[in-house]
Amino acid sequence: MSKKILIVDDDADFAAAMKLVLESNSYSVESASSPDEGLRKLKEVHPDLILLDIMMGKGADGILFARKVRGENEYDRYSKVPILVLTSMRKQTGFWFPGEAKHPVFFPIDKILEKPVKPEALLEEVKGLLGAAVS
C-alpha cells in the first residue's frame, strides 16, 4: 500500500504543487489548509509523514501544530510520525534555526527545508524520513 502524506499549508497552490510531485511518485496525499484542519485530518488519515508549513495564520502557527502533535496525549499515537518542515520563514522573518532543528520541546520536527524546494530534493527527504521511520 502506498505511503500516506499529510500536507499542512495555508497556501493551497503551494500544497497542490507538492501534491503533484508526490502523487506522481505513488504517494497518497491529503492536504489541510490550517493547523486545526491538520489536527483533524491527522486522526482521519493516519499519515506516515507530515509536510508542515510554519508561517500560517497570524504568526508561526506551524510550530504550535508540531508541539501539539509531539507533546499532547491526544495525539500520542502520531507522536512518531516524521515531520518535514517546508518554510520561507528565514526570508520572511530573518529568523532561522542553525543546523538541524530538532529541539524536542521548542521545535519538535525532523527536518527543515526552505521553500520552494526542488522536486528531487523533496522526494529524497520524504523517502529518507519514511525509511528512517520504518526501521
Next chain:
Amino acid sequence: MSGRAIVVIDDDEAIRDACRQTLGREAEYRVSVAEDGPSGIEEVKRAGADLALVDLKLPGMDGMEVLAAIAKACPEVVCVVITGYPTIASAVEAMKRGAYDFLPKPFTPDELRVVVKRALDKGRLEAETRALWQERAAMQREFVNLAAHELRAPLNAVQQFADAILAGTAGELNPKQREVIGRMRERVAGLRGVVDHWLDINRLQSGRLSAEMKPIRLGALVEEAADVLGPAARARRIRVNVEGWEEDALVVGDRQCLKEMVINLLDNGIKYNKPGGEVTLKLSRPVHGKVKLEVTDTGVGIPEHEIPFVFEEFFRGEACKGSGVDGTGLGLTLVGKIVQLHQGAIGVSSRVGEGSVFTVDLPVADQQRRSS
C-alpha cells in the same frame, strides 16, 4: 522638564547676566550659562539644549571649535554666535560652518528676544521635518516588507508548479514545452531573488540584524561561501582560490549577514567572469585593527564611469545587461549595507576586460570580545 532650553556660552559676565535676565523672564525658556567652551559644551549636553548662544571670542577654546563640537555631539541644537562688530567677518564664517544666525554686540533685549525666537522656531521646524522624514522612511520600509511578503508566497507557488511540471508530473514534456516552462521558471526564480534581496536590505535598514553581533572567524565564512558556490563555479568552469586565511582574525558581526556578503561578492566574481577564469578570495593579516578581504576576478570588469553606481539599488552595468546573466541589481547594494552595518569600508577597482577587485575592510574584534 518643559520649555525650551537655552545655553549661553560667553566669558563676559555682563552678557551672561543680560541674557539670563532678558530670556529668564519668558516662562517657556530655561536659561543656563557657561563661561568657557568645555563647560559650555557639557552644559549643552546636560541641559538637552534647543539653542546655544556662543561667543566667538572665548578664552582657551575658540568659539569656532565650540560650534564644531556642539554640531558633532548634538547636531539638533541650533547655534547663534555672539560677536562684536569688528569681527563680523568671523560671524559670516561661523554661519558658513553651521551657525544659524549671529547677534552683534552690543544688543538690546528686544534684539536678543527676536533672534532667539527665530532660532528656536527654526529648530522646531527642523525637528518636525526630521520626524516626518523618519516616519516616511519607516512607512516605506513597512510597505516594502508587506509588498515583498505578499509577493513571495505566490512566487514560491508558481516556481513549485513549474518544477512539478518539469519533473514530469503532468506527463512527459516535449523539448519545446520543456524550454518554455524552463524559461518561465528561471524568470520567476529571478523575481523571487529580487524580492529576497529587497527583504534583506530592508531588514538591514531597520537595524533588525544588529542584535546578532558576535565574534566570528571570517576565514571560516570565506571557506563556507566557497563551498556553497562550488557547483556554480564548476558549471561555468571558474576556478575559486581561497588564500591566506591562516591568520584568522575575528570580526564582530552577524554571521548570516557576513556570509551573505561573501557569497554575493563571490557570486558576482563567478557570474561576470569568462569561462575558464578565476576568482580569488584573499584574507590578509589585520593592519591598524582592520582585516582585509579581497575578492579578485578575471571577468568583464566595470567601466570607470559605472563604478560610483555599483552599490546603488537596482543598478546594473551595461555589460551585465547584455550578458544574459541573471542579476537582481541588489546584490552589491546588500553587500554595501552589510559592510556599513559592521562599521567597515568597501572599495572597487576594475579594468574593463581584465577583471575587478572588491576590497572589504572590517574592524577586528577587540581583545575583550575575543576572550568572551
